[in-house]
Amino acid sequence: xxxxxxxxxxxxxxxxxxxxxxxxxxxxxxxxxxxxxxxxxxxxxxxxxxxxxxxxxxxxxxxxxxxxxxxxxxxxxxxxxxxxxxxxxxxxxxxxxxxxxxxxxxxxxxxxxxxxxxxxxxxxxxxxxxxxxxxxxxxxxxxxxxxxxxxxxxxxxxxxxxxxxxxxxxxxxxxxxxxxxxxxxxxxxxxxxxxxxxxxxxxxxxxxxxxxxxxxxxxxxxxxxxxxxxxxxxxxxxxxxxxxxxxx
Amino acid sequence: xxxxxxxxxxxxxxxxxxxxxxxxxxxxxxxxxxxxxxxxxxxxxxxxxxxxxxxxxxxxxxxxxxxxxxxxxxxxxxxxxxxxxxxxxxxxxxxxxxxxxxxxxxxxxxxxxxxxxxxxxxxxxxxxxxxxxxxxxxxxxxxxxxxxxxxxxxxxxxxxxxxxxxxxxxxxxxxxxxxxxxxxxxxxxxxxxxxxxxxxxxxxxxxxxxxxxxxxxxxxxxxxxxxxxxxxxxxxxxxxxxxxxxxxxxxxxxxxxxxxxxxxxxxxxx
Numbered sequence: 001x002x003x004x005x006x007x008x009x010x011x012x013x014x015x016x017x018x019x020x021x022x023x024x025x026x027x028x029x030x031x032x033x034x035x036x037x038x039x040x041x042x043x044x045x046x047x048x049x050x051x052x053x054x055x056x057x058x059x060x061x062x063x064x065x066x067x068x069x070x071x072x073x074x075x076x077x078x079x080x081x082x083x084x085x086x087x088x089x090x091x092x093x094x095x096x097x098x099x100x101x102x103x104x105x106x107x108x109x110x111x112x113x114x115x116x117x118x119x120x121x122x123x124x125x126x127x128x129x130x131x132x133x134x135x136x137x138x139x140x141x142x143x144x145x146x147x148x149x150x151x152x153x154x155x156x157x158x159x160x161x162x163x164x165x166x167x168x169x170x171x172x173x174x175x176x177x178x179x180x181x182x183x184x185x186x187x188x189x190x191x192x193x194x195x196x197x198x199x200x201x202x203x204x205x206x207x208x209x210x211x212x213x214x215x216x217x218x219x220x221x222x223x224x225x226x227x228x229x230x231x232x233x234x235x236x237x238x239x240x241x242x243x244x245x246x247x248x
Numbered sequence: 249x250x251x252x253x254x255x256x257x258x259x260x261x262x263x264x265x266x267x268x269x270x271x272x273x274x275x276x277x278x279x280x281x282x283x284x285x286x287x288x289x290x291x292x293x294x295x296x297x298x299x300x301x302x303x304x305x306x307x308x309x310x311x312x313x314x315x316x317x318x319x320x321x322x323x324x325x326x327x328x329x330x331x332x333x334x335x336x337x338x339x340x341x342x343x344x345x346x347x348x349x350x351x352x353x354x355x356x357x358x359x360x361x362x363x364x365x366x367x368x369x370x371x372x373x374x375x376x377x378x379x380x381x382x383x384x385x386x387x388x389x390x391x392x393x394x395x396x397x398x399x400x401x402x403x404x405x406x407x408x409x410x411x412x413x414x415x416x417x418x419x420x421x422x423x424x425x426x427x428x429x430x431x432x433x434x435x436x437x438x439x440x441x442x443x444x445x446x447x448x449x450x451x452x453x454x455x456x457x458x459x460x461x462x463x464x465x466x467x468x469x470x471x472x473x474x475x476x477x478x479x480x481x482x483x484x485x486x487x488x489x490x491x492x493x494x495x496x497x498x499x500x501x502x503x504x505x506x507x508x509x510x511x512x513x514x515x516x517x518x
Binding site for chain 1: 379382485
């Protein structure tokens, strides 16, 4: 009997959660979002919770490819926002979402440690042998974008390390361990005190499109659509612009 | 020998069932890798550029990390097990911290000491023009940091289990402590040292978090197999499985071979 207690508790918890959902007044919205959208989405979530008393907006934050893999493996969610169209295609290809909307774009920028100790002025400096340079690995979206950008600019970069994601590259700049890195404009905008961004005129040649979609099996499709509408509204666009995102 | 046979035949049920569960728990994920491996395209995946250099770098760096761990870790284990240094308990806790520290945190900590801006690293850079991060040396340092405690703990256990009276006898026969250590203690705990070295090597071979943080990732200089697997997973899960199989096969082969050679006759591992 004693051994059954945890199971019984779990059963009660599930039952209660179920009741909460069918109540109609209190419900949960689960949003799977790419890491770079964290701050903007948190503000949108607060706004939606204010508009709809009783709604609880929850976020699962990770890299887009991780999220796509989790969704394909059956993770329950209402909304998926991807930083990469390829990963959105993985989810729509599995029949889990239809008609995603492209809502923002992100471009790369050169970031340097605060004060720019190595005197970096642009993309061409990434080819300087004596500088420690971090790029993203070509396997991840920001690395693929970096390859396109460097090819378009005709720069033969000499990276010392190919990082697993943009945040890891940014961290190496913040620690002062590299002189320059290529990361997303929005990553740089989030760290104004520790890194300086150097805008590059060629940035437009490698644009990452962000898309959002309501999942076919969304437990809360009504709130999911409301969230997407809010994201596409003037309010949403302003928040995205403030965070450094471009219009698609 | 006959005793071993009898105990083997009659494993008590309360031990048998959990043991079987443990085997299933540990082996099934490996079986999953084997079942889902892209066997038809395997040759193609494995001859892809970078696989050979990643494997070579992994084997070389893990071996170097084990060598460093032996040179520094065995003496440390002796100090922990035999000396009467004050604060040994605190010392033991401190040097096993890397066992519980998330490896990524270990990597950041290494930056703070040995990085370009680090406490020791900035001095190295200014005085000798040496920078450690993003080099093969950084890979070995990261692996040593994470793996050496395994060796220290193994060897210390072996030293504690070994009969200290042999050392006392050696001392009464006029051997100094250094001679005693070399001629009596070390041969006595050799199986424990070997087991510790194997454990240390295996841990270094699989090291990921501290390596990718402190040494970064660059094919040929710092991209070890675990890092290559992680990056392959971002683009092509099948390639990641194929790479994992190589790492698995090489490490299993090495461990079986070494175990036979070093531990086969002694038959004991602490």
